[in-house]
Amino acid sequence: xxxxxxxxxFSTRTAALGYDAGDADSVAELCARLDNLPLAVELAAARxxxxxxxxxxxxxxxxxxxxxxxxxxxxxxxxLRATIAWSHDLLDRPEQVLFAGxxxxxxxxxxxxVEAVCEADLDVLTSLLDKSLVRRSGExxxxxxxxxxxxxxxxxxxxxxxxxxxxxxxxxxxxAESSDSELRGPGQADALRRFASEREDL
Numbered sequence: 001x002x003x004x005x006x007x008x009x010f011s012t013r014t015a016a017l018g019y020d021a022g023d024a025d026s027v028a029e030l031c032a033r034l035d036n037l038p039l040a041v042e043l044a045a046a047r048x049x050x051x052x053x054x055x056x057x058x059x060x061x062x063x064x065x066x067x068x069x070x071x072x073x074x075x076x077x078x079x080l081r082a083t084i085a086w087s088h089d090l091l092d093r094p095e096q097v098l099f100a101g102x103x104x105x106x107x108x109x110x111x112x113x114v115e116a117v118c119e120a121d122l123d124v125l126t127s128l129l130d131k132s133l134v135r136r137s138g139e140x141x142x143x144x145x146x147x148x149x150x151x152x153x154x155x156x157x158x159x160x161x162x163x164x165x166x167x168x169x170x171x172x173x174x175x176a177e178s179s180d181s182e183l184r185g186p187g188q189a190d191a192l193r194r195f196a197s198e199r200e201d202l
Contacts, residue, residue, distance in 0.1 A: 003028065006036035010053075013045035017130065021045075026053040033057060033064060035076050039132075039144065040083040046132040047090065060086050084150045087131065094124045099133060100158050103151035104168045107200030108142030117167045140197070172202050 001009065007028055011021040021027055030053050034040040044056050051059065063082045091099060101118035102109075114120045125141065128134040134141050143151060155161050175198065182191035195202070 001036040001038055001041070003031065003036060006031035006034070006038075006041050009038060009041050010045045013042050013132075014048045017046065017049060019045075019048040021048065022053045026057060030057045030060075033061065033079075034083060035079045037076060037080055037083075039146065040080050042132045043083050043087045046130065047087065050090075080146060081150065084147055087133065088150065088154070091128075091131075091133075094121065095127055095131075096154070097158075097160070098124050099128060099151055100154035101160075101164050102128075102134060102141070102143060103148050103155045104164050105142070105201055107198065108137075108140045109201065110139055111141065113171060113201075114141060116171050117164065119167075168201070172198065176202060 007024070010027050010031055014021040030044060031041055034044060044053075044060065047056055060083065063086050064079060088096065088099065098118055098120050101120070102114065104117060105113070109117070111122070111125075114125060115122075125134065129136055129141070133147055134143055136142075155164065158164075176195075179191050179195065182188065183195075
């Protein structure tokens with residue numbers, strides 16, 4: 001995005017959440033430090049209920065400077081990763097646990113699947129949605145792939161990783177088995193549509 005589009009995105013996102021975007025100069029500087037990357041700007045804007053733009057800039061600045069000092073990665077990718085990591089670090093423990101668990105779904109999931117596989121509390125899931133770390137489309141929730149990649153790293157480092165993956169496998173095995181009769185009967189078309197939506201996780 002160009003600078004004006006980034007600041008407009010920040011203001012639009014904060015307004016949608018019912019927050020005040022605050023000082024225009026701080027917003028412009030924050031967006032510039034975030035390289036005007038849409039996802040980074042959106043993640044920062046989602047925190048304005050807790051921190052003013054100037055405070056976000058101050059807290060995020062050190063992480064950005066440290067990562068941008070490296071030479072191996074694209075600076076814009078470093079900026080985005082730093083923003084995701086910063087936003088993750090501000091989550092409370094139940095949010096962090098669910099954030100990591102959601103990475104097990106490769107194609108998004110229904111709310112029912114999230115509750116079963118991640119043992120999710122819906123209030124915690126709603127909080128992750130509000131913070132732009134999870135998206136929702138209709139009856140399904142999902143993560144942008146950049147965020148899911150970071151969440152997968154958190155899951156792999158978690159002692160609960162095997163349990164989450166086992167519940168994921170069990171859930172989709174049960175899903176497939178319970179749909180077997182429908183795939184052979186008059187509800188075949190609907191069953192095939194459900195299977196198509198779950199194909200990546202199956």
